[in-house]
Structure formats: C-alpha cells, structure tokens
Amino acid sequence: MTREDVIRLKTWFAGYAAGYYMDDPNHNRAICLKEEHTERVCGNILMLGREINLSEQEMLIAETVALFHDVGRFKQYADYGTFRDMASENHARLGIREMSLHRVLDGCTKEEKRIISRAVAYHNAVMLPSEGDVFMRLIRDADKLDIWNVVTSYYAERDRQRNVAIELDLPDTPVCSQNVIALLNSRKFIRMRDLKTLDDFKLMQIGWAFDLNFAPSFRELRRLRYIEEIEATLPKSEAISEAVKKVMDYVESKCL
Ligand SMILES: [Fe+2]
Structure with a gap:
C-alpha cells in the first residue's frame, strides 16, 4: 500500500465516525472519546514503529x-x-x-488485508x-499506552466529572481484593471477571505492564509515570505497594 492509500483510509474513517454523532451530548462525548483515542493510538504506533525501525511499507500497515x-x-x-x-x-x-461490510481494505493486497484484519481482531x-x-504486538502496546493516558487523566479529575462508562460500573469501595493482588504478584493475567471494585480495576491496569512487548513501550510507560499515577489513587497498604513495586521493577528491567 502507499501513503495515498492511508490518506484515503483516514478520510473514510473520519466520515464513518462523523456518521455516529447524534443530537445527544452524552452520546457524542463517547463517540468523540473513541475518535480521539484512535488518533493518539495512530501517533503511538508510528512512534513505536520508528523506534523499532520498521520499513516505510511496514509503517503504513501499522498506521492502518x-x-x-x-x-x-x-x-x-x-x-x-x-x-x-x-x-x-x-x-x-x-x-x-x-470493515468487510464497507470494503475498506479493497485497495490492499491479499497479504496486507490478512495482516491488518488479524491485528485488529486480536x-x-x-x-x-x-x-x-x-x-499484533505493536497495536496492543500502542493501545495500552493510550488507555493509561485516558484513565490517569480521568482519575485526576474524577471528583469533578464521573464517567461510569470508564469505571465499568464497579463499586468505588476503597479496597483491593486479595486474589487480584495475588494475581498481580504472580504476574498472572487479571480478567474482567476477577474484578470486584474500582481499585481492582486499577490493579488490572497496572498489571497490563506485563503484557507490553517492546522496549520503547516500557520506556514510554516509565517516562509518563502512569503506574505511579494510578498507584497514587489506590488505598495505602503494604500488600498493594509491594505488588506495584514488583511491576515497576519489571518495567525498569525491560527498558534497556
Ligand atoms: Fe479496542
């Protein structure tokens, strides 16, 4: 694919997203959140792609x-x-x-279509x-870096404006479940169904660090201090700070 293809796809995407705005500010805020998230994830993936020396052609696929x-x-x-x-x-x-309904990838080769669809699907x-x-690995890192950005900005201003969509309707009782702390300690994946409180959800977000794939992603996570920011909103307890410290040590070891 060419630079022109990507520009054409971006124009299509903008028109597609625009079609979802309605006469309802709450609805529009949710749509806008995803449009802006997409733009930042595109920026993140280009940054990571450059850091790991993708070719021009690979950069176009990554951006798509x-x-x-x-x-x-x-x-x-x-x-x-x-x-x-x-x-x-x-x-x-x-x-x-x-994507297949709107035939957005019709201008791509069969191989490009396969790569792009699989990365989106996974x-x-x-x-x-x-x-x-x-x-597949790049998009997961680029996506997580922006989700951390979104949730940390949200926690910083949560007292002024609540958004239950971001909190998954979990109760804000200031406790972390023992089993979620244990999962974090053992670097095990924390699943949605393990979550009982909003603070469990925050531990899950901290645990995403174990799922990052590339050194520049770890460096970005460290530079932007997302883990520290999330930790600051958690209850103060030794068990929690020990578990979080382990995650930060892991991040540090992967920054090289
Ligand atoms: Fe997603």
Missing part, C-alpha cells in the same frame, strides 16, 4: 492497523449504548465485520496466537 483497531466501537456504542464487550459483543469482531484478545506478528 491503529486506524481501524477500534472501528467497531462506534457501532457498539450506537447499538448497545456501552463499551463493555461483556454486556454487548466483542468490539474487535464487530470492527472486522464493519488487539483485545487475552492472549496472542503463537504465530503473532509484529503488528
């Missing part, structure tokens, strides 16, 4: 993956009024369906298939 990774979010919100996959459907699958999967390629 980032552009479409959350394309399913718009229809998800329009149809179900939520971004919770468990309460609606898998937004990555939904995105793949929208961007939110618990685990990557063993044959996962560089684009």
